[in-house]
Amino acid sequence: MPDIAVLRDGGLTKSKIHRIIVTIVFVCCAIIPHAISGGPPQDVQYPVTLIAPGKGPFSFPPGYQTPWDKIEIMVTEKMSPNLFVLHGSQGLDSAHPDASGGRAMALFGADGVLMVDTQNRQVAEKTLKAIRSFTDAPIRVLVNTHVHPDHTGANAFFAKQGALIYAQEQLRNEMLRPPRGAGAPAQTIDMTSIPVATYNFNPATSGEPAVTFNMNGETVDFIPMMPSHTAGDTIVRFRKANVIYIEDFYRNFGYPFADQNNGGSIKGMLDAVDLIQKLADSNTTLVPGHGTLVKKSDLLPYRAMLVDIMAKVKTLREQGKKLKDVLAANLTAPYDKTTLGDTQQSKDRFITEAYDEVKDFPPIVDGKRTMPVHP
Numbered sequence: 208m209p210d211i212a213v214l215r216d217g218g219l220t221k222s223k224i225h226r227i228i229v230t231i232v233f234v235c236c237a238i239i240p241h242a243i244s245g246g247p248p249q250d251v252q253y254p255v256t257l258i259a260p261g262k263g264p265f266s267f268p269p270g271y272q273t274p275w276d277k278i279e280i281m282v283t284e285k286m287s288p289n290l291f292v293l294h295g296s297q298g299l300d301s302a303h304p305d306a307s308g309g310r311a312m313a314l315f316g317a318d319g320v321l322m323v324d325t326q327n328r329q330v331a332e333k334t335l336k337a338i339r340s341f342t343d344a345p346i347r348v349l350v351n352t353h354v355h356p357d358h359t360g361a362n363a364f365f366a367k368q369g370a371l372i373y374a375q376e377q378l379r380n381e382m383l384r385p386p387r388g389a390g391a392p393a394q395t396i397d398m399t400s401i402p403v404a405t406y407n408f409n410p411a412t413s414g415e416p417a418v419t420f421n422m423n424g425e426t427v428d429f430i431p432m433m434p435s436h437t438a439g440d441t442i443v444r445f446r447k448a449n450v451i452y453i454e455d456f457y458r459n460f461g462y463p464f465a466d467q468n469n470g471g472s473i474k475g476m477l478d479a480v481d482l483i484q485k486l487a488d489s490n491t492t493l494v495p496g497h498g499t500l501v502k503k504s505d506l507l508p509y510r511a512m513l514v515d516i517m518a519k520v521k522t523l524r525e526q527g528k529k530l531k532d533v534l535a536a537n538l539t540a541p542y543d544k545t546t547l548g549d550t551q552q553s554k555d556r557f558i559t560e561a562y563d564e565v566k567d568f569p570p571i572v573d574g575k576r577t578m579p580v581h582p
């Protein structure tokens with residue numbers, strides 16, 4: 208065996224050679240999987256925040272247009288070695304100045320990519336590029352948490368990449384027949400953007416998954432929600448990582464937003480917070496569509512604020528006060544100091560929602576409510 212003879216010439220015994228080989232094998236085992244996956248060592252504590260959303264304050268001049276070409280989509284949080292969060296640049300998107308768009312998530316591995324939401328249409332290529340920075344696996348499954356364009360805008364783009372789109376049937380209805388403001392022209396619908404696999408919320412089985420995927424070592428539940436942020440909300444639970452994407456019925460940047468035109472309600476957002484108290488344990492990481500990551504106890508002051516504002520608005524409305532008087536009463540004042548991203552527009556929207564909900568609240572028809580128009 209000439210090789211060993213050569214080594215022996217260098218003074219190595221058989222047992223030394225064995226030790227060297229064992230050491231080389233051990234070092235390779237430790238390094239190669241991380242080199243391949245790009246993942247961190249085993250002892251990392253998840254979640255890992257790479258880029259926290261900005262705190263502001265942010266202001267934009269009148270007529271400001273979002274410069275989509277300047278916005279970047281980045282991996283901002285890692286929830287496990289193969290479950291990453293994508294979010295956009297801060298300070299550029301006037302609708303979401305703390306971090307552009309709505310969070311998207313990607314579970315990846317040999318079974319392909321499962322995505323939660325798709326970010327805005329304008330940054331679709333950048334969202335894909337961010338995913339391609341950590342996996343080459345095919346895009347296979349996409350679930351939409353709610354209809355808003357910062358969550359569904361790139362649906363058609365990712366459907367063309369191969370994603371089968373899942374959502375509540377009400378979300379599909381909202382996309383096919385969007386609510387129209389007075390005099391607004393009908394929109395043309397790109398059918399490739401529309402969810403194909405649908406399910407419904409059933410009050411009798413609230414909190415139970417409608418769909419469960421077993422992929423990439425993770426178990427993922429799509430849990431349909433009661434009409435809350437919209438009529439077609441879904442939360443997404445990753446059992447192994449102990450993470451729930453809770454979308455937009457809760458927010459900690461700006462005041463609460465129940466999209467009543469799309470079937471949402473403040474009462475439903477209270478029910479959604481209560482459901483999370485049952486579904487999550489104290490360690491579960493909750494991923495809102497915007498703002499910072501939270502635990503379930505963080506939802507309780509938010510819930511208390513919703514209850515307080517609804518009660519105060521109801522009292523004023525029962526006294527015959529008009530909307531402009533209720534807005535002028537500045538009912539959110541006690542919360543302004545602790546509400547990041549607090550703006551007059553965000554406050555007024557919240558109070559108007561409460562005003563419209565406490566009396567003559569229109570029912571949901573086809574995923575939508577016909578809300579009063581306030582001049």
Ligand SMILES: [Zn+2]
Nearest residue numbers: 353355436455
């Ligand atoms: Zn939303």
